[in-house]
Amino acid sequence: MTYSCCLVPRDVLARLSSDPSLSATSRKAFLDTIQISHEMRDLRVQATRMTSVAFAHATALTALALAPSVTIYDCKGTQSLPGTPVPNPGKAADPAAKRVFGTTSEVAEFFAKVFGRNSIDGEGMTLMSSVHFGQRYNNAMWNGLQMIYGDGDGQIFVDFTAGTDVIAHELTHGVTQHSLQLDYSDEPGGLNESMSDCFGSMFRQWKLKQDVTQADWLIGADILGPAAKAKGFTCLRDMADPAGRHCLSPQPTLYAQVRPGMDPHAASGPPNLAFCTAAKTLGGKSWDQVGQIWYAALTGWGARPKTGMKDFAARTRQLAQTMYPGAPPVAAAVDAGWRKVGL
Amino acid sequence: MDRLTIERIGGFAGFGGSRLKSRGEVSLSDLAPADRDAVERLLADLPGSAAAQGGAAPRTGAADAFSYRLTVQSPDGPKTVEAPEHLVPSAVRDSVRDTLD
Numbered sequence: 001m002t003y004s005c006c007l008v009p010r011d012v013l014a015r016l017s018s019d020p021s022l023s024a025t026s027r028k029a030f031l032d033t034i035q036i037s038h039e040m041r042d043l044r045v046q047a048t049r050m051t052s053v054a055f056a057h058a059t060a061l062t063a064l065a066l067a068p069s070v071t072i073y074d075c076k077g078t079q080s081l082p083g084t085p086v087p088n089p090g091k092a093a094d095p096a097a098k099r100v101f102g103t104t105s106e107v108a109e110f111f112a113k114v115f116g117r118n119s120i121d122g123e124g125m126t127l128m129s130s131v132h133f134g135q136r137y138n139n140a141m142w143n144g145l146q147m148i149y150g151d152g153d154g155q156i157f158v159d160f161t162a163g164t165d166v167i168a169h170e171l172t173h174g175v176t177q178h179s180l181q182l183d184y185s186d187e188p189g190g191l192n193e194s195m196s197d198c199f200g201s202m203f204r205q206w207k208l209k210q211d212v213t214q215a216d217w218l219i220g221a222d223i224l225g226p227a228a229k230a231k232g233f234t235c236l237r238d239m240a241d242p243a244g245r246h247c248l249s250p251q252p253t254l255y256a257q258v259r260p261g262m263d264p265h266a267a268s269g270p271p272n273l274a275f276c277t278a279a280k281t282l283g284g285k286s287w288d289q290v291g292q293i294w295y296a297a298l299t300g301w302g303a304r305p306k307t308g309m310k311d312f313a314a315r316t317r318q319l320a321q322t323m324y325p326g327a328p329p330v331a332a333a334v335d336a337g338w339r340k341v342g343l
Numbered sequence: 344m345d346r347l348t349i350e351r352i353g354g355f356a357g358f359g360g361s362r363l364k365s366r367g368e369v370s371l372s373d374l375a376p377a378d379r380d381a382v383e384r385l386l387a388d389l390p391g392s393a394a395a396q397g398g399a400a401p402r403t404g405a406a407d408a409f410s411y412r413l414t415v416q417s418p419d420g421p422k423t424v425e426a427p428e429h430l431v432p433s434a435v436r437d438s439v440r441d442t443l444d
């Protein structure tokens with residue numbers, strides 16, 4: 001006699017196991033079935049747990065495998081690239097090397113977790129950086145292949161690796177190169193710079209777990225040196241107030257003020273203000289909705305090197321509607337952002 | 344014709360704006376012959392034509408690099424060219440001083 005543990009309800013089996021009209025052998029068989037049924041249920045629960053745990057670990061393993069390598073080189077005050085490899089940079093004695101390794105890894109994590117992007121190129125490209133570039137060098141840059149950081153002169157600027165927004169800014173130039181491929185002059189140049197400031201600021205806010213009201217929206221606040229601070233400057237650029245007196249590099253606030261040939265670091269003022277205004281109008285975390293729209297506009301549109309600010313504004317307005325059709329305040333916030341700068 | 348004035352512009356910080364400057368000056372005759380040749384080649388070119396010099400332009404996608412605005416006085420008045428940092432000799436690059444205006 002066989003019983004299917006899955007088809008006969010437990011209470012029926014229990015009743016049969018104590019039915020005096022049945023033989024002792026049969027009652028014992030029903031009792032055994034209850035026991036087997038119980039064990040089988042335990043097994044199913046275990047199997048479900050097993051699957052769930054295995055899936056969680058498999059996902060983590062895949063994510064680990066997809067995380068890009070981060071390599072650091074030391075130029076030792078020269079301008080020869082890439083410089084000498086820094087072994088085991090996560091434990092380097094040199095604070096700049098250690099800092100760039102840590103922050104670059106976190107920026108990679110930011111792009112992976114928040115935007116689902118694996119490194120600069122979306123395919124796990126190694127993130128390569130050189131520190132101590134040049135002598136008292138007041139700059140950080142992306143040369144098309146890698147990030148480069150100067151030590152600063154110690155007066156106007158300190159070490160450029162001290163700014164988490166600076167590091168994310170440079171990495172974002174790589175993302176732009178591998179997505180919209182914006183030119184580096186005129187309006188596309190201003191947009192290119194703005195993308196780097198937007199994602200640089202978003203990364204800083206994400207790292208500090210700040211919402212849009214807690215964020216300071218400053219760019220380069222952590223790399224200003226004593227001479228700049230003594231003159232009352234608190235940042236290079238302020239996305240919320242691009243023309244502010246506290247900005248070492250003030251920018252225009254209106255689209256109508258952007259001129260052909262303008263330095264992209266000046267022309268980025270209006271799109272920076274548009275992003276900041278949109279995020280602040282909507283509230284919450286900048287990367288949750290408005291950041292997602294900007295990311296989709298940057299990466300989901302193919303290569304369009306000549307994209308102007310009007311085109312980009314129209315694209316984000318359209319994306320706000322299609323990505324968040326049930327949330328009219330999102331589209332309204334994006335619209336408010338662009339209107340603020342005259343677009 | 345001998346005095347070369349230099350302004351470094353751009354970079355992450357946006358040098359060359361109203362508050363942040365980077366300027367220098369050298370005499371062409373003080374430069375090593377190879378450096379003087381390099382500067383004269385840059386000056387002989389039209390502004391913006393550095394990219395035409397055998398693929399010496401910055402890589403596609405590069406950003407935040409410095410440029411140098413080089414000016415000499417000529418019989419026809421001042422002549423200015425802009426060149427990417429990697430084309431400018433180090434003796435010229437190193438002449439600039441960063442200042443807050």
Ligand SMILES: [Zn+2]
Nearest residue numbers: 193196406407
């Ligand atoms: Zn930049």
